[in-house]
Amino acid sequence: MATELAERARNAVQDRAELPGMSLMEHLDELRKRLVHSILYLLVGCIAAGVFIGKLTAFIQRPLTDINLKLTQVHPTDAINFDIKTALVFGAIFASPFILYQVWLFISPGMYSNEKKYVWPFMSATVGLFLAGAWFGYRYVLPQAMVVLVQGFGRNFNHMIGIEEYTGFFLAVILGLGITFELPILIFFLALFGIVDAKFLLKHFRYAILAIFLVAAVICPDPSPIGMTIFASPMLVLYFIGVFVAFFVHPDRRKKKLAAKES
Incomplete structure (x- = not known):
């Protein structure tokens, strides 16, 4: 499987070699410009998040407050660090x-003109899938994790959950699931550049299922097979959505469609 993927990647790179190129300095200058713009957007997003910092920190703590627990400040800087991290995370989400548009502007010179039409679907799907994964984690994973870990395994102990520890756990779940839900976007680009196609993905779907259940076993707070299946189900759906996307955006299909129109 790895050898087949490497061969497809080499063919895709050779196919792209026909595109008009940029010099190394031009690439670096373009990268610098996009990074500066991205940092400015991030700063604006953080300022906007800072305006609503009270509501946002309460939003983060809700999985705990729903089971009548409060965070414990064990270091003098914990509270201010919590506010700063909250502003950074939500600022990044707002921005x-x-x-993503800056990312698209950076990679677009290496794409064919007919491929650039995917910019708005790409941005909408990327943001939407990330937010869907984050919402799934916040709505289902975190509350269930708090119930299982605190009221289940920790029922015989006093609970002093530190701000730093909870923040790290919260971000791991939310960001992890948000990134995991980007699976169709990853497949989209692999198919767009001709590295994989729908046939390849269906042929190796057993490996994908194994990988998905391994991820579900890591993020699922319930160690039972039923719990892991519940968490793996959305990722399986996303994988087959990716297969559907790959079928339509693979270069071979688009070339055949173009040839049919010309004939």
């Missing part, structure tokens, strides 16, 4: 459409 993500603009940052």
Whole structure:
């Protein structure tokens, strides 16, 4: 499987070699410009998040407050660090459409003109899938994790959950699931550049299922097979959505469609 993927990647790179190129300095200058713009958008997003910092920190703590627990400040700087991290995370979320647009502007010179039409579907799907994964984690994973870990395994102990520890756990779940839900976007680009196609993905779907259940076993707070299946189900759906996307965007299909129109 790895050898087949490497061969497809080499063919895709050779196919792209026909595109008009940029010099190394031009690439570096373009990268610097996009990074500066992205940082500025991130700063604006953080300022906007800072305006609503009280509501946002309460939003983060809700999985705990729902089971009548409060965070414990064990260091004098914990509270201010919590506010700063909250502003950074939500600032990045607020700025993500603009940052993604900068990413698209950086990679677009290496794409064919007919491929650039995917910019708005790409941005919408990327942001939407990330937010869907984050919402799934916040709505289902975190509350269930708090119940299982605190009221289940920790029922015989006093609970003093530190701000730093909870923040790290919260971000791991939310960001992890948000990134995991980007699976169709990853497949989209692999198919767009001709590295994989729908046939390849269906042929190796057993390996994908194994990988998905391994991820579900890591993020699922319930160690039972039923719990892991519940968490793996959305990722399986996303994988087959990716297969559907790959079928339509693979270069071979688009070339055949173009040839049919010309004939």
